[in-house]
Amino acid sequence: MDTQIDQSGVDRGGPAQPLLTLEGLQKHFPIKGGLMGRTVATVRAVDGVTFTVQKGETLGIVGESGCGKSTTARLLMRLMPPDTGTMIFDGESVGEGNAGGIALRDYRRQVQMVFQDSYASLNPRLPIEDSIAFAPKVHGLSDAEARTRARDLLAAVGLAPQSFARRYPHELSGGQRQRVNIARALALRPRLVILDEPVSALDKSVEAQVLNLLVELKAQFGLTYVFISHDLNVVQFISDRVLVMYLGEVAEIGPVDAIYDRPAHPYTRALLASRPSMDPAKRRTEPPLTGDPPNPVNPPSGCRFRTRCTLAEDVCAAKKPLMADLGGGHLAACHIASPGSGHSKAGVMA
Amino acid sequence: MSAALKMDTPAPLMRLKDVHVTFRTRDRTVHAVNGVDMELAQGEVLCILGESGSGKSVTLRALMRLLPKFAQVSGGVEVAGRDVMAMNEKELSHYRGGDVSMIFQEPMTAMDPVFTIGRQIAEVVQRHEGVSRSVADARALELLELVQIPSAKRRLAAYPHELSGGLRQRAMIAVALACRPKLLLADEPTTALDATVQIQVLLLLRELQQKMGMGVIFVTHDLGVAGEIADRVAVMYAGKVVEEGPVASFMAGPAHPYPRGLLNSTVHGNMRGKILTTIPGAPPSLSTKPVNCSFAPRCTMAEQACLDAIPPMVELGGGRRARCIKLG
Numbered sequence: 001m002d003t004q005i006d007q008s009g010v011d012r013g014g015p016a017q018p019l020l021t022l023e024g025l026q027k028h029f030p031i032k033g034g035l036m037g038r039t040v041a042t043v044r045a046v047d048g049v050t051f052t053v054q055k056g057e058t059l060g061i062v063g064e065s066g067c068g069k070s071t072t073a074r075l076l077m078r079l080m081p082p083d084t085g086t087m088i089f090d091g092e093s094v095g096e097g098n099a100g101g102i103a104l105r106d107y108r109r110q111v112q113m114v115f116q117d118s119y120a121s122l123n124p125r126l127p128i129e130d131s132i133a134f135a136p137k138v139h140g141l142s143d144a145e146a147r148t149r150a151r152d153l154l155a156a157v158g159l160a161p162q163s164f165a166r167r168y169p170h171e172l173s174g175g176q177r178q179r180v181n182i183a184r185a186l187a188l189r190p191r192l193v194i195l196d197e198p199v200s201a202l203d204k205s206v207e208a209q210v211l212n213l214l215v216e217l218k219a220q221f222g223l224t225y226v227f228i229s230h231d232l233n234v235v236q237f238i239s240d241r242v243l244v245m246y247l248g249e250v251a252e253i254g255p256v257d258a259i260y261d262r263p264a265h266p267y268t269r270a271l272l273a274s275r276p277s278m279d280p281a282k283r284r285t286e287p288p289l290t291g292d293p294p295n296p297v298n299p300p301s302g303c304r305f306r307t308r309c310t311l312a313e314d315v316c317a318a319k320k321p322l323m324a325d326l327g328g329g330h331l332a333a334c335h336i337a338s339p340g341s342g343h344s345k346a347g348v349m350a
Numbered sequence: 351m352s353a354a355l356k357m358d359t360p361a362p363l364m365r366l367k368d369v370h371v372t373f374r375t376r377d378r379t380v381h382a383v384n385g386v387d388m389e390l391a392q393g394e395v396l397c398i399l400g401e402s403g404s405g406k407s408v409t410l411r412a413l414m415r416l417l418p419k420f421a422q423v424s425g426g427v428e429v430a431g432r433d434v435m436a437m438n439e440k441e442l443s444h445y446r447g448g449d450v451s452m453i454f455q456e457p458m459t460a461m462d463p464v465f466t467i468g469r470q471i472a473e474v475v476q477r478h479e480g481v482s483r484s485v486a487d488a489r490a491l492e493l494l495e496l497v498q499i500p501s502a503k504r505r506l507a508a509y510p511h512e513l514s515g516g517l518r519q520r521a522m523i524a525v526a527l528a529c530r531p532k533l534l535l536a537d538e539p540t541t542a543l544d545a546t547v548q549i550q551v552l553l554l555l556r557e558l559q560q561k562m563g564m565g566v567i568f569v570t571h572d573l574g575v576a577g578e579i580a581d582r583v584a585v586m587y588a589g590k591v592v593e594e595g596p597v598a599s600f601m602a603g604p605a606h607p608y609p610r611g612l613l614n615s616t617v618h619g620n621m622r623g624k625i626l627t628t629i630p631g632a633p634p635s636l637s638t639k640p641v642n643c644s645f646a647p648r649c650t651m652a653e654q655a656c657l658d659a660i661p662p663m664v665e666l667g668g669g670r671r672a673r674c675i676k677l678g
């Protein structure tokens with residue numbers, strides 16, 4: 001019987017209530033320096049991020065290196081506390097167990113994570129079966145129950161337990177190790193799984209296997225995913241909604257088709273246009289963006305994208321754009337999308 | 351020799367003939383490259399495609415004679431008409447960075463962290479061309495401008511770690527181009543970059559390649575990158591080339607079951623809601639020398655004949671060739 005660690009995972013607010021609501025999430029990292037170890041600068045890794053994760057959906061998060069995707073993931077996991085901002089999990093405030101919210105221990109059981117580096121996240125000295133069984137045992141399952149669950153999960157991720165259960169991580173390929181990590185993330189029967197670049201280190205033929213597996217497991221276990229990747233094709237394949245991040249902020253968010261077919265933010269358009277084309281007849285001739293992403297230590301005033309935006313005007317330096325509502329849950333933080341913002345193209349472009 | 355005859359048989363810039371590389375240590379043997387034949391014309395861009403471990407990097411290192419001492423290397427390597435396998439250390443040090451240079455995924459492996467960018471480029475120029483310091487310094491500035499590094503003059507005095515990822519990649523390209531190589535070897539130079547920066551570097555490499563007329567061998571595991579930059583592609587599997595041909599006809603439909611599977615399993619366009627085609631299983635361990643089709647354990651078309659011998663390369667017309675008994 002393993003009801004003991006499962007009963008906390010039941011749906012509370014019904015399907016319409018978001019599984020996770022994040023409001024004004026912020027995480028700054030101080031950079032220490034000098035003789036006194038004083039703070040000499042601040043990395044604004046996540047800087048006021050608001051979004052929801054709906055029950056049963058896959059929310060994709062894309063953006064360039066350093067824009068704050070992994071920091072967001074670690075905040076969602078509560079591997080560290082946010083500086084400010086609130087997190088509500090199925091109607092309950094996270095981290096306020098006694099004050100009527102959900103305690104961190106319960107929250108962490110229902111939210112699990114899979115990382116890019118399949119090797120670093122497994123204990124090299126444990127057979128993979130023991131790695132998977134570890135958390136369930138800590139949470140009160142007997143040895144035998146935990147082992148049964150580990151073997152069931154190995155089978156579910158396509159690794160026949162009789163030939164794989166006793167292997168060590170170094171006896172597996174990268175794709176197989178990532179399957180083990182997925183199995184381990186599912187061992188506590190979580191409701192939400194955060195996947196941070198889960199297929200980025202895999203070869204294409206193996207990537208496709210793992211993506212198919214993730215889709216299958218989501219249906220089988222009734223999961224909700226937050227899927228972080230820099231690969232726009234993979235995100236389009238797996239996501240229901242997509243969030244585009246730039247320098248610690250949300251640039252655009254919406255249903256996957258709206259983002260890919262009608263991107264409203266110039267940054268989203270540039271990202272999409274940067275994808276290499278497999279058709280040599282359709283080669284790019286101009287790079288959609290110049291330069292590298294700027295540093296989150298000293299982000300530009302107003303719109304943070306303005307230093308690379310070909311459509312930037314004075315208003316973009318003077319005022320931070322509001323989230324313009326384009327309907328159907330499609331939002332974009334660009335003055336052009338906001339009628340009356342003062343940008344000469346506001347209301348002209350879709 | 352008549353002009354017409356010359357046109358028919360232009361000397362290739364680079365030729366590999368039956369190259370084998372085996373790494374043998376006390377506890378492990380890896381047959382990394384198992385009979386690679388490859389040619390590159392002057393001014394041509396060839397992409398070597400393949401999954402990790404298929405022997406792409408080892409092939410490039412064999413071309414540079416950069417393999418460790420314990421590696422057993424055999425076969426012919428010819429660049430610009432010279433026998434690379436026969437070169438002594440002195441000839442090699444002129445060959446590397448002179449006729450041929452190489453760029454990598456991680457620029458820090460190719461650059462010295464304790465010298466400024468300007469100094470490193472000038473050093474290469476001085477070593478190979480024996481020019482004065484001031485001439486070499488002037489060339490360094492030209493090169494930084496060539497690779498489109500903004501405020502090039504100021505950047506001469508920068509150390510590699512002071513540059514962003516994209517700029518560092520450009521600086522490494524500048525070092526590699528310092529002596530106007532005839533052949534540039536690029537080992538996944540854009541793999542670690544963001545898409546927005548990757549496309550900038552690809553466009554830059556394409557432009558420089560055309561401007562300087564050099565041949566380029568570009569290793570990648572990304573079909574999209576090949577689509578942007580290649581004239582021709584060669585697909586490697588288990589240390590062998592299994593298919594080769596012009597990029598357009600290859601992308602329109604590979605012939606060999608392995609690249610066919612690779613193309614089908616690459617997520618592109620709107621494939622949501624579909625089950626992705628996959629290649630079952632994983633590449634073979636290379637602990638024994640292949641004696642038959644290495645792809646057979648994963649191939650849905652495999653039959654007994656595939657296991658009897660190594661399939662020969664079959665000419666398919668239009669410059670295409672593939673190693674599968676079902677073709678031809």
Ligand SMILES: Nc1ncnc2c1ncn2[C@@H]1O[C@H](COP(=O)(O)OP(=O)(O)OP(=O)(O)O)[C@@H](O)[C@H]1O
Binds near residue numbers: 030043067068069072
């Ligand atoms: N513990 C930390 N201390 C200081 N700075 C940090 C810390 N963690 C992250 N950062 C910085 O915060 C910013 C966002 O980092 P984050 O890892 O979230 O980026 P990311 O979007 O996941 O990037 P990538 O695509 O490279 O994984 C970066 O500038 C990073 O260097």
Ligand SMILES: Nc1ncnc2c1ncn2[C@@H]1O[C@H](COP(=O)(O)OP(=O)(O)O)[C@@H](O)[C@H]1O
Binds near residue numbers: 381404405
């Ligand atoms: N110095 C080395 N010693 C032993 N094995 C090596 C060495 N370099 C590469 N190999 C092995 O050779 C095979 C081909 O490697 P490589 O050419 O690097 O593959 P890739 O196609 O990913 O570039 C791999 O099995 C790799 O582990």
Ligand code: SF4
Binds near residue numbers: 309310321
């Ligand atoms: S607000 Fe201005 S700078 Fe920012 S994306 Fe829109 S047009 Fe460009």
Ligand code: SF4
Binds near residue numbers: 643
């Ligand atoms: S030779 Fe046989 S096993 Fe190899 S690719 Fe062709 S059909 Fe498949």
Ligand SMILES: [Mg+2]
Binds near residue numbers: 069070071196
């Ligand atoms: Mg990250």
Ligand SMILES: [Mg+2]
Binds near residue numbers: 406407408537
């Ligand atoms: Mg390699």
